[in-house]
Amino acid sequence: MDADADDAIDKLIDASAVALTLPIDAAWKPAIRANLEVTLRLANIVAEFELPDEVEPAPTFEA
């Protein structure tokens, strides 16, 4: 991650902390950023996979 990307993730953490009233200690932020970078990378791997609009999500999954 470059400095701009780090800055963007920090802003997302700060905005989420405000929106969700989460008390994030500044000392925890580097580790949270590292985890969020990984999760967003994984999320983008899924997001870039093209699926038809009609595909139903499976939040209550039935095997």
Add this chain to the structure above:
Amino acid sequence: MDAWASAGEVAAAVVEGRASAVAVAEAALALIDERNPILNAFTATTRERALAKAGAVDTDRAAGKALGPLAGVPYAVKNLFDVAGQATLAGSKINRGRSAAARDATLIRRLDAAGAVLLGALNMGEYAYDFTGENVHCGPSRNPHDTTRMTGGSSGGTGGAVAGGLVPFALGSDTNGSIRVPSSFCGLFGLKPTYGRLSRAGTFPFVASLDHTGPMARSTRDLALAYDAMQGHDPEDPVCADRRAEPVLPELTRDIGGLRIAVAGGYFESGALPEAMIAVARVASALDATRGIEIPEAARARAAASVISATEGAALHLDRLRTRAADFDPTVRDRLFAGACVPASFVVKAQKFRRWYREQVLKLFENVDAIVAPATPFSAPRIGQQTIMLEGAEVSLRPQIGIFTQPISFIGLPVVTVPVPLSPLPIGVQIIAPPWREDIALRIAYALEEMKVAAAPRPAG
């Protein structure tokens, strides 16, 4: 009785009057007192309850009453199962302040009804968000085969207790691999049933759309004994399927010659150390499984499972993150905080992908009856180990542990992990079956055990 006796052997001895259930329970409790300071598997024992239950089993036998299939068999549960009279810890410090559970989890009630004797609750990774078996509050579960090594997690105490000979079987839960990983690292048979097969009522959740419960044991027969005693619909778990119990024990010895068994290729052949591939090759050879099969988009499935876990887990713990953040295991807290920051659209896409992926994988089962895949990419790492060398690169250890389990539980397929007793450490192989066909995976596991390819090794010393 020998501490290594199987659940079936203990029950038979109690039913036939060769052993009293009280004597079995007392011996098991004494063994826990002796070994738990090293293994750190139990976080609580239920001594009075156990002796009372065992006494009732002996009384029933003396009165000529019919005894259950698990009569007098000691067992234990991961400490996210409700045990009446105890706070359900789920591996956390925060939950120590919870009210004591008013009654047992459904699966405990069913095992008790079958005559089993609960000895206590077992260590686990905090809130089940863990692959290591380490716990910052209680100390790490220790692997009986090498106590400097991880049990795997999050059902770490379950792995340590069963592999260490403290109980013949125990219960765990599996969201992304938490039964299959400790089964692999500790050299045990583990059953992660179809999503919705076994009740989760009275267990502390992690990721509702991915959580499963199941047993771990030192033999397929014991897995089946415990599994059969726990099956059946439970209206208290909205996900638990309204299906009749389908007992597997009578099916175990059925010939597997007609089954079409394939070996997972592609994604499941990379990112692993040699021991994982050696174990798969041994299993494949024994089963004469020469056909390879590609599970499509498995890497993306793993990614989607991780996204859903991070975000659902964060949503579950949001209030605790607001009010008790400093009381979490810091590594769990940081992952949960990160999960809370993920935009919702990513989660919906992951759930859409899940539906698509399920359809693709179910198509594979039109041509095969079971798929063989590694359970973990390596055998048990050292406790505290942070990184590992894979394919020439040093990578963070923890997320790698679940790379082979996550794409399977993501769509709720039933899996039996079988232990391959390599030296110096065992490692597991997944036997994956279509939904609701636990019987196929268990029959294959039993056959592998009969062929001496799969076995739960007894720790030295």
